Amino acid sequence: MKELMLGNKAVARGLYEAGCGVISSYPGTPSTEITEEAAKYPEIYCEWAPNEKVALEVAHGAAVGGKRAACCMKHVGLNVAADPLFTISYQGVEAGLVICVADDPGMFSSQNEQDSRHYAVAAKVPMLEPSDSQEALDFTKRAFQLSEEYHTPVLVRMCTRISHSQSIVVQGERTEVPKKPYEKNPERVMMTTNSLKAHYRVEERTRAMTELAETTDLNRMELGTDRSLGIITSSTSYQYVREVFGEQASVLKLGLSWPMPVEKIKTFAAQVDKVLVVEELEPIIETHCRRIGVDVTGKEVIPLVDELTQGRIAQCLGRDPKPTLTLEDDVPGRPPVMCAGCPHRGVFYTLSKNKCMVYGDIGCYTLGVMPPLNALDLNICMGASCSGLHGFNLAGGAEHEKHSVAVIGDSTFAHSGITGIADIAYNRSNSTVIILDNSITGMTGHQQNPTTGKNLRGEPAGQIDLEALCHAVGFRRVRVVDPNQLKEVDKVLKEELAAEEPSVIISRRPCVMLKSVKKAPPLVVDLDKCNGCGLCMKIGCPALSLRDGKAEIDRTQCVGCQVCMQMCHRDALVV
Known part of the structure; x- marks a missing residue:
């Protein structure tokens, strides 16, 4: 059966057809849909x-x-998973283990654009890179075969453009793979001599897979009529190369991007006049080619930063890009902004009003940096706000402690914030952590998490009691506030910043975009009372604007949260 299929959905279909039995993941754009689609298969x-x-x-x-x-994650998630990855590589596997990682060139929803191919090289595990949805399905199935044949975890590297584009996929049937019996083997314990022997096995495996790279159809030589230039490429870059150079171009497409072949690359280079490497982000292929003595052109002309497109490649190589569909009108940009009625808005307004240094984290609330709130000072990675605030306060003492907070979402707190607050409680800095509990994982599309009481399929599940957990790790001061009550938030914030011990404030109100959240009627403006002072605009709600010197409310966006009503001294905003 044929279907127009999203790249991530195709990976999920590949996991299903390969007989995968267990998938554990953490959501992260652009990888999230893989696990969401896989969850639709009851098997x-x-x-x-x-x-x-x-x-x-x-x-x-x-x-x-x-x-x-299998497990699925985005590129920065692989940093978190790197600790077990390197040792699992040594230990090896019997039943297939596939790790799907989705990179984000261009940083459409990420804090950096690192290249996950470095992990394949460093951990010495094979990596497959599909270039369309059909290959996403097929390569996922091949990954399991390679995993079991070579007793290794296998990385399948997606990227934003392959994950979120669609192409035709021919589907197959599921192959039920018999469960492999467990056999006790003391050599699996990675210590001293066992680890040293394992490293030798990994090097032998890499040599064997390098030989495979020479013959496998995953690495495809496509010699066209034009031999003046040969192009070595992989992943989505292959599609761009074909768009720019056409079918007459000579291309070596690497589907097994690590380990890479040696003789196949040399053979290809010998049949063309010059060799160009086109790859997104890091010069991984380029460096390998130079190491084996193949003269190539690469990052001298192909950008090292940002997502590639056929237009960028054409421009870099002095070719005319193919025409694209454009709008005649100059459409203004739409800056990212928290939704109308977002429960984080009241907290960030209060933090901004109190001139707090705010150590941010990863989630919807990162948007607190945008004007007019301008509330966030910095962010690094999941969970860093808690431990980072502790270090910031150690450096500044009372001068910092009385004016600084960490903010972290409920899902991110469960991800890696717990150890950070444990450090605060254990080492006793007077740090104030605000947990923004909106009852969901918001930024990646409303996935459940250990604080929501539901599992991936929406069924009842175990639930973290945030208050009890904070008390358990050593906090005596744990306060819960409604972020839509500005006076309450301001009062509690001032009290906790003044306290001479660590404290946690839980800002609890569900995400306004949840289907289960009932929306209140939109507010209206009493034009006779409004004098256009603009105080209500300080909360940065997209449902609010000024027209003809008066406040105006977009009734299609307003959810009646009434935060703006608390800003108005003239009672001009009414229900």
């Missing part, structure tokens, strides 16, 4: 784990237990 157990490290360990445990398993 596969799927879960959201608290973080990517846990997800990989769960998937590995399932593989040790004899079932084909």
Whole structure:
């Protein structure tokens, strides 16, 4: 059966057809839909784990237990999962273990654009890179075969453009793979001599897979009529190369991007006049080619930063880009902004009003940096706000402690904030952490998490009691506020900043975009009372604007949260 299929959905279909039995993941754009789509197959157990490290360990445990398993994450999630990845590479697997990682060139929803191919090289595990949805399905199935044949975890590297584009896919049937029996083997314990022997096995495996790279159809030589230039490429860059150079171009497409072939690249280079490497982000292929003595042109002309497009490649090489559909009108840009009625808005307004240094984290609330709130000072990675605030306060003492806070979402707190607040409680800095509990994982599309009481499929699940947990790790001061009550938030913030001990403020109100949240009637403006002072505009709600010197409310966006009503001294905003 043929279907126009999203790249991520095709990966999920590949996991299903390969007989995968267990998937544990943490949501992260652009990888999220893989697990969401896989969860639609009842034959596969799927879960959201608290973080990517846990997800990989769960998937590995399932593989040790004899079932084909997978985990999915975005590129920065692989940083979190790197600890188990490197040792699992040494230990090896019997049942197939596939790790799907989605990179984000261009940083459409990420804090950096690192290249996950470095992890394949460093951890010495094979990596496959599909260039369309059909390959996403096929390569996922091949990944399981390679995993079991070479006793190794296998990385499948997606990227934003392959994950979120659609192409025709021919689907197959599911192959039920018998569960492999568990056999006790003391050599799996990675210590001293066992680890040293394992490293030798990894090097032998890499040599064997390098030989495979020479012959596998995953690496495809496409010699066209034009031999003046040969192009070595992979992933989505292959599609751009074909768009720019056409079918007559000579191309070596690397689907197995690590380990890379040697003789195949040399053979290809010998049949063309010059060799160009086109790859997104880091010069991984280029460096390999130069190391094996193949003269190539690469990052001298192909950008090192940002997502590639056929237009960028054409421009860099002095070719005319193909015409694209454009609008005649000059459409103004739409800056990212928190939704109308977002429960985080009241907290950020209060923090901004109190001139707090705000150590941010990763989630919807990162948008608190946008004007007019201008509330966020910095962010690094999941969970860093808690431990980072602790360090900031150690550096500044009372001068910092009385004016600084960390903000972190409920899902991010479960991901990696707990250890940060444990450090604060244990080492006793007077740090104030605000947990923005909106009852969901918001930024990646409303996935459940360990604080919501529901699992991936929406069924009842265990639920973290945030107040009890904070008390358990050593906080005596734990306060809960409604972020839409500005006076309450301001009062509690001032009290906790003044306290001479660590404290946690839980800002609790569900995400306004949840289907279960009932919307209140939109507000209206009493034009006779409004004098256009603009105080209501300080909360940065997209439902509010000024027209003809008066406040105006967009009734299609307003959800009646009434935060703006508390800003108006003339009672001009009414229900």
